[in-house]
Amino acid sequence: MAQITLSKLAHSYFPKPRGEQDFALKEMDHVWQDGGAYALLGSSGCGKTTLLNIISGLLKPSQGRVLFGDRDVTDAETSERNIAQVFQFPVVYDTMTVRDNLAFPLRNRGMDAAYIKARVNQIAAMIGMDAMLDRKARGLTADAKQKISLGRGMVREDVNAILFDEPLTVIDPHMKWELRTQLKQLHREFGHTMIYVTHDQTEALTFADKVVVMYDGRVVQMGTPEDLFERPAHTFVGYFIGSPGMNLLPADIRGDTAYVQGAPVPLGASYAPIAGKSQIGIRPEYAVLTRGDGLPITIRRVEDVGRHRIIRGEVAGTSVNVIAPEGMAVDTTLTHVRFTPDRINVYADDWRVEGGAA
Numbered sequence: 372m373a374q375i376t377l378s379k380l381a382h383s384y385f386p387k388p389r390g391e392q393d394f395a396l397k398e399m400d401h402v403w404q405d406g407g408a409y410a411l412l413g414s415s416g417c418g419k420t421t422l423l424n425i426i427s428g429l430l431k432p433s434q435g436r437v438l439f440g441d442r443d444v445t446d447a448e449t450s451e452r453n454i455a456q457v458f459q460f461p462v463v464y465d466t467m468t469v470r471d472n473l474a475f476p477l478r479n480r481g482m483d484a485a486y487i488k489a490r491v492n493q494i495a496a497m498i499g500m501d502a503m504l505d506r507k508a509r510g511l512t513a514d515a516k517q518k519i520s521l522g523r524g525m526v527r528e529d530v531n532a533i534l535f536d537e538p539l540t541v542i543d544p545h546m547k548w549e550l551r552t553q554l555k556q557l558h559r560e561f562g563h564t565m566i567y568v569t570h571d572q573t574e575a576l577t578f579a580d581k582v583v584v585m586y587d588g589r590v591v592q593m594g595t596p597e598d599l600f601e602r603p604a605h606t607f608v609g610y611f612i613g614s615p616g617m618n619l620l621p622a623d624i625r626g627d628t629a630y631v632q633g634a635p636v637p638l639g640a641s642y643a644p645i646a647g648k649s650q651i652g653i654r655p656e657y658a659v660l661t662r663g664d665g666l667p668i669t670i671r672r673v674e675d676v677g678r679h680r681i682i683r684g685e686v687a688g689t690s691v692n693v694i695a696p697e698g699m700a701v702d703t704t705l706t707h708v709r710f711t712p713d714r715i716n717v718y719a720d721d722w723r724v725e726g727g728a729a
């Protein structure tokens with residue numbers, strides 16, 4: 372296992388990039404801890420696969436270095452990096468049994484037969500395939516084949532890291548939850564450094580200790596699920612994480628008050644003047660409808676989404692969502708919305724600003 376360091380790393384697919392806009396991956400400096408479970412999350416085209424391919428060695432970065440522990444692997448082939456990979460679609464040997472598929476990476480490394488047997492049994496139990504060990508992979512469902520791929524990715528204990536690229540795409544929705552939970556358990560048990568690429572926030576938040584959110588070729592935040600929810604570092608994180616995402620309202624910030632079209636909103640902290648575009652961000656969970664207290668809201672509709680209800684409205688010409696707590700009746704004659712002051716985030720040109728004592 373190894374710590375992974377990305378030093379001044381950047382990548383452009385153009386041979387002669389003319390500027391930042393030509394870089395699929397903008398310059399980044401990061402240290403990914405040994406034994407961490409990371410999820411790389413972001414919408415299509417933000418650079419997740421590019422970054423994963425650089426870490427795995429499938430792609431050589433146009434700038435910067437990649438280190439595994441103290442070793443500079445930037446120019447090393449994938450085969451020299453001692454990593455395991457699980458791809459979007461199953462990669463299994465159809466003519467081999469499940470057991471032989473799982474044992475393959477260990478036999479390749481010349482491990483002894485007794486160890487292989489024990490390890491394969493252990494992994495098979497974790498992926499729920501212990502009853503199928505002697506069946507040929509041919510004829511198994513896509514789900515089962517992908518479970519074999521996941522098991523094979525995890526069978527070696529000596530890898531520097533395990534990289535997963537959207538591994539649950541082909542898995543049935545009801546199985547996804549189970550496999551995600553199993554992966555998390557495997558991580559706890561074996562402590563591998565794991566990097567898991569996905570565009571699905573639920574997958575990222577349940578799997579990872581640290582979620583790395585990418586947007587337009589940049590890592591905009593690397594944090595715990597709680598950090599991403601409570602303190603989104605960029606408006607994109609606020610919008611992308613949560614269902615619905617964070618409300619954003621243009622506002623003038625003066626000390627410990629934000630003014631939305633002149634109407635005051637008390638903040639939980641005090642802020643220095645902001646020169647560029649300024650906004651406040653509030654999660655729908657921290658907004659409540661009132662009669663007269665807060666900002667005037669026009670309620671457009673109420674959606675029942677099972678456990679709670681989402682009130683869709685408009686404040687000062689901007690869409691605002693409010694989540695009504697479970698079991699509470701929604702009074703659509705209410706006229707205002709109030710935000711919990713210390714849950715309000717302030718953004719300058721889309722980046723979060725830290726406040727001081729109010």
Ligand SMILES: Nc1ncnc2c1ncn2[C@@H]1O[C@H](COP(=O)(O)OP(=O)(O)OP(=O)(O)O)[C@@H](O)[C@H]1O
Binds near residue numbers: 395421
């Ligand atoms: N081989 C390539 N040649 C040129 N441009 C590429 C190549 N691969 C990716 N890109 C571009 O680089 C950017 C990042 O792509 P990348 O595949 O890393 O994103 P992603 O976040 O993994 O997206 P997805 O979830 O769709 O796979 C995109 O603008 C994409 O069009």
